[in-house]
Amino acid sequence: MVELGIDSNDPVALTADLGFKDTWHVAGGAQHRLHGPWLLNMGVAYDSGFQDSSSITPALPANSAWRFGFGVENDARTGFAWAVSVEYVYGGTLDVNRSNAVPVAAGGRGNLVGSFDGVGMYFVAATFSWRL
Numbered sequence: 001m002v003e004l005g006i007d008s009n010d011p012v013a014l015t016a017d018l019g020f021k022d023t024w025h026v027a028g029g030a031q032h033r034l035h036g037p038w039l040l041n042m043g044v045a046y047d048s049g050f051q052d053s054s055s056i057t058p059a060l061p062a063n064s065a066w067r068f069g070f071g072v073e074n075d076a077r078t079g080f081a082w083a084v085s086v087e088y089v090y091g092g093t094l095d096v097n098r099s100n101a102v103p104v105a106a107g108g109r110g111n112l113v114g115s116f117d118g119v120g121m122y123f124v125a126a127t128f129s130w131r132l
Helices: none
Strands: 025-033 036-047 065-077 080-098 110-129
Touching: none
Parallel strands: none
Antiparallel strands: 025 036, 036 065, 065 080, 080 110
């Protein structure tokens, strides 16, 4: 969904400034060799927000986030390894406040005010590798 509207039979050009900001990312991690072929991986990261935190666009309900990851790898034999990992991304509460200057009776879309509470996502990955 794109927040965009055209009310013309002959539009020449249209530009929309969504107000996205530059972002930065920082991360740290560690590995620990357990016994034998087992390797433990863990990490934490932070992504800065690219939208004004008081008014997130409903087309892209995301902003700053903390990431926490954990995984285990097993070198099963020479040339073959497998791994499983889990990551949790926590985005907090995302507020939406979109107002329309045109009343609904006159063809406007109305206002959208609310929040996405406790935004979070899980990622799970499994990998296999063969080395020649």
